[in-house]
Amino acid sequence: MNASIDFKGRVAIVTGAGGGLGRQHALALAARGARVVVNDLGGARDGSGGSVGAAEAVVAEIRAAGGEAIANGASVTDFAAVQAMVQQAIDTWGRVDVLVNNAGILRDKSFAKMELADFRLVMDVHLMGAVHCTKAVWPVMTEQKYGRIVMTTSSSGLYGNFGQSNYGAAKMALVGLMQTLSLEGAKHDIRVNCLAPTAATRMTEDLMPQAVLDALKPEAVVPAMLVLASQDAPNRTILCAGAGGFEAAHVTLTQGVFVGLGADAPEQLAARLAEVTDRQGEQVPQSGAAQGTVEIAKATQAAGR
Structure with missing residues (x-):
């Protein structure tokens, strides 16, 4: 029997945790003993609007199951609000061990038809949102010599997806961020990894037939997150997960050839x-x-x- 993965004594922040995959992440971490900051702006899936109600509902679920959680309504695009969220975790529980950067929005259109504002906003939420949250927890994790950070990437970034140039660019940027942070954090036992989920959530409900959606339950992605957030997590790994299957993605380099500097x-x-x-x-x-x-x-x- 493998040793069970538990988060007793750990404090986790999950962004975009008011519904879908983020909610499942928060519930699973709490069920295994973590105290969880449930962050959600409570906006529509295109990022408009906002209300802390979604986050509070997940906190109520966690508490009803005997867990500990607090709600936070910060927008990940607002660094000052994100810093205040991390401070809220410190004030409440004294540390932050796990950060799951899950918050995201969609503004899908072909590149030819896409407004630059829709490109910029998606980059802002996915990439800068993760940067803000990671920057805010980094000194805390460095000082306590422990941290586990999960970036949410996507097959749309790794391999492309029609109509998602903005989303794909942001998601691949998170891989680049992870590659360097995993090197910089290693000496402080801060392990940084990426999760590429295939899940039926509000973000994907219009894109797939119902039978496929049923197989792609968000819960099926959670085991990969728990492994990446655990004490024995790898470092610098891109785990792909969906419908009960798990894979790893790699950025590779071929042997190549020597051609030289000749005119031809x-x-x-x-x-x-x-x-x-x-x-x-x-x-x-x-x-x-x-x-x-x-x-x-x-x-x-x-x-x-």
């Missing part, structure tokens, strides 16, 4: 592009420096021929 280098590269993109022997770099290392090694080898 562009033509040579074009002719050998299939070799460059050949995935045999590809690696998952441990940091951005790996690309340069691979390139210099090829150049050095070519010089020694």
